[in-house]
Amino acid sequence: MDSKRLEVVMQRTKRLLDNAKTFQSTEESFQFDQADLKRQLQQISNQLHRGRIQSLKNKRIVCSVLGACVRMSSSNSTIIHKEIKQGSFDVIVFEEGGFVTLAEALEILPYFSSCIVAGDHLQLPPVVKTEEAKRLGYDKSFMEYVVEKLPSRHFLLETQYRSHFMISGWSSRVLYESRLKAGRRNKNIRLADSYDRGCSTLRNNPLIWLDHAGLGYNEGHDDVPDSHESYHNEHEAKLVARMYDHFRSEMGIPESEVGIISCYWAQVAHIRQSLEEINPGYSSATVRTIDGYQGKEKDVIIVSMARSNLSWDLGMMDDVRRINVAITRAKRHCCLIGDSQTFSYDENYEILLKGLKKKSCVVSLRSFQQKMGDEGFDFGPVEIEQKFAEQRRIRREERNREKSGNIMSV
Known part of the structure; x- marks a missing residue:
């Protein structure tokens, strides 16, 4: 908008304000001309509109x-x-x-x-x-x-400049034809580069799967307002909160560099509740769904997989694009927490788990607790839902027999 038009707009605006003040102070004696006011407002609106168009064209x-x-x-x-x-x-x-x-x-x-x-x-x-x-x-x-x-x-832009090469490695293999590489400056970054406290397993390994398979941590489901049925895993939510507490209180990582992601709103709600039970100050922790986290990044990302059932149903988590987003939000460390037995029957997750097992990065909850204790950290007890654990064992044996029968028939 040129200076002359701007001056006209300013003058008319001042006139409107003066009229309004006069109207307020002498309401009984002054008959306000409403039509004139509307006409002036329309003229100002037209001037501004033409100014925006001219500005856009320039x-x-x-x-x-x-x-x-x-x-x-x-x-x-x-x-x-x-x-x-x-x-x-x-x-x-x-x-x-x-x-x-x-x-x-x-x-x-x-x-x-x-x-x-x-x-x-x-x-x-x-x-x-x-x-x-x-x-x-x-x-x-x-x-x-x-x-x-x-x-x-x-x-394809073949270099990513965010994460350690292990964090982007699975995505590269499954989705990007093994063409995606890590940049020179970030390909080897770990938590150990910046933090010398806390569990060595977490500081030295950029990507781990903390596994609660066999402990009977079965999922549940909630009806979330304005949403579809949403799943949660209460035991896993508590485990996520304990991991978050270790990253914050023992390792000294600031709140701004630790994020928690899950696919389900119900699980997000349970995690937030578990965090506040540990420390009311954790109420401001960043806990979001995968859909709400795309485009963001943190030094540490904790991913709550949530699904754990006898039918190996992954729901929304069977969309490989979701776990791609979740894992690649991390720069230095990504901790996946879930039931490996539920996810291992999916081809893409099987590739992920096999790759991590080769590097000893699928860590059972029991062995992790022992490791933490050996290093002087109190990670709390490992709870076991005996009933569900036994059901899971029986169903897994049945599934293995079914797979063996299919192979023999072929």
Whole structure:
């Protein structure tokens, strides 16, 4: 907006304020002209609108949220959307392209001569809430379509500059054809580089699976308001809280560098409760769902897997993109806490567990407790749900016999 227009706007605004003051002080004797006030407000609004348009046209690069670019209805068309339709821009860049739906992209693509999509279609997909929309394929991102239909125009940035190479190694193998490498400065970073206190297993190993298989820590489920059925694991939530306490109080890692992630809101709620039971000061700890953590990072990430059942049902956790996001939020250390028996029947988790076992990084809860005790730390007792543990043992034997029978029949 040029200086003359700005001066006009300022003068009219001052006049409005003066009129308002006069109206307040002499309400009984002064008959306020409402129509004139509306006319003045409309003139100011028009001046500001023209100023925004002119300012927009003078800019070579404009950053905007996607919602402002896409016309949601005929009565809700923003300034930037109108400028897009008039062909004011040549190139559009979608940042976090994995979140952009095909419908959103097609709404504005015809008005640009070139398009660049940046992001990762192998992380979380767009948020689509209705089952009908999912059935029609609207939960598939625009970036997925681009990679699928135009593979020759898909380029992978092959170096990640966040995590230790072990943290990104599984994702690289399962999702990125073993092409994703760690940068020179971060490929060997560990907690031991910055912290000399606490359990040596945690300080020296960038990625571990703390395993409570066989202890009978069965999952439960809650009905979360405004959400679908959500699962929790009370014993695991307490275990997560104890691990968090060790990272904070024994190792001295600041709150800003320790995060907790789970796939389910119910588990998030149970973890928060368990943290406050240990220390009311932990109420401000960062505990979120996987969906709410994409794009963020911490030195330490604790992942609560939550699922533990006799049917080996993983629910949302069977989407490999979710665990990809969860693990790769960590820079120096990622601690996965879960029941390896429940997850080992999934092909992708089997690869993860086998790789960690080769490096002695699948640690049973009992041996971890003993290790902590040997190093002088009190990690608390290991609880056993004997009834569920026995059921799990019997069901596992049945499953192994079924697998053996299938192999022999083949």
